[in-house]
Amino acid sequence: MPEAHGPRAVRLLPLSGKSDGALRTLAGRYLSWLDERNGAAANGRSAVDSLLADMAWTAGIGRSHFAHRAGVVFDDAASLRAGLSALADRSNGPGGCEPPKTAFVYPGDGEGAAAAAEALYRSEPVAKALLDRCDAALRAEGGTSLLDRMSGESGPEQALDGPALYALQCALTALWSSVGVRPSAVVGLGAGELAAAHAAGVLDLEQGIRLAVAREAAKTAASEDGLDAALAGIAFRPPTIALVSGVTGRALRSEEVLETACGLRHLHEPAAYGPCIRTLADREVGAVVEIGPRGSVGPTIASHWPKSAGGAGEAGNGAGGPVVLPGPGAAGGNGSAPDGDAGFVEAVARAYEAGLPVAFAGLFAGETRRRIPVPGYPFERRRYWVGSLKT
Incomplete structure (x- = not known):
């Protein structure tokens, strides 16, 4: 079983300004603040x-947040500096940037998910609570322990199976929700369709575990006989x-959800990457969050995004296409903290940003x-002189 989480090793200092110059000045003020302490x-x-955690808390919840933004990720005073x-x-x-429409994409490839799930379990209380629920539900379905699979205690795994990938994706959805990031649209691809359906309110968490177990069994047996049960x-x-259906690329109507059974009726259909991405473009999505192991969604979106659709661009600078926020894989900070954390x-x-x-x-x-x-906002004051009036 993975170790329970301890104190957060990595922090985020959010800084913003009404202009890029104000943002840079504010960064300089925080450097002086560090020198004074x-x-x-x-x-x-x-x-x-503790001091730096309180600083990050104050900057996050005690300050207004403007259009020009920077997020400084750090694990100690040196990396913050x-x-x-x-x-x-x-x-x-x-x-500057305006809040974009956001979509969550749930890929069906579980490669690298075991390490990501274990890191989340150790470092994120919200994810830990949900993974514990999924573990209990999986045990109730007669499956092995999800937590043992994450830590490798049940044997080496090249990729998480369907139930474990579903649990990871639901945990990530809850984790993003805990910081206020929620989608206006979701896309499920392959095994990711179940977690997308849960995010859209179609399924309860435990119902999704049951269907993920049945989906995995159907794939292993190359037979769909047990799905109806x-x-x-x-x-x-x-x-x-x-x-958005991962098979047709269209937003599903209520009756179509029942017909497709969250993708279970189309186990052997290939994922319709192009149509799915065009649907997101038509909906003017400006940010895509990958709900799963890092690295599989970004290149696919870049290659299929319609050039005529535009978007915020990878850097948020209007270069075209949406901003793609990857999964929690091997993303490092500015310092020496473990990458997973x-x-x-x-x-x-x-x-x-x-x-x-x-x-x-x-x-x-x-x-x-x-x-x-903490440092106050660097107001960019201008002086206006009124000339004397002739009488």
Whole structure:
């Protein structure tokens, strides 16, 4: 069983301004703030960590957030200083941004998901609680322990099977929701269709586990004979947001959800990447969040995104196509913290920079933090002189 989470090793300092110049000036003020508190190191690493955590808390929940944004990810004072220095010294930023429409994409490839799930279990209380629920549901279905599979105790795995991938994707959905990032549309591809249906409100968490077990059994046996029994007693609800079929690429109507049984009726159909991505473009989606192991969605979206659709671009600078926020794989921070621990915080930083509204309190789950004095906003004041009036 994976170890339970401890204190968060990686933090996010969100900075913003009404112009790029104000943002750079604010970064410089935080550098001065760090210099003024060099003495805190004499009280030990834990005192410094607590001070920097309170700083990040105050900047996240105690400040307004403007269009020009930067998320500085750090794990100690040195990496924070390096990130702030790079921001203060840069010549031009990507420009301001407006909150984009957001879609979640659930890929069916589970490669690399075991390590991602284990890292989330160790570092994210929200994900841990949901993975525990999935483990209990999987055991009730007669399956092996999900937590043992994540840690490798049940034998080596090249990729997570369907139930475990479903659990990981539901945990990631809950984790994004805990920081205020929620989709207006979801796309499920292959085994990812079940988690997408759960995100759209079609299935309960435990119902999805039951269907994921049945789907895996049908694939292993190359027979769909057991699917009807698994579907018995499950009443699909109408989607609360757009649920895009991974087979047709169209947003499903309520009656079509029942007909396709969340993709179970089309186990051997190939994923319709092109039609799915064109549907997101037609819906003017500007940000796509990959709900699964990192790396499989971004290149596919870039190759299929219609050139005429435009979008915010990978850097949020209007270069075309949506901003793609990857899964929690091997994303490193500015310092030496374990990559798995940094992955979600890095993704939240990119979401913030892309203009998504972020509820920063979600990054402090299970912690008690306090507001402290931090640098104020660098107002760019202009002086206007009124000439004397002739009489």
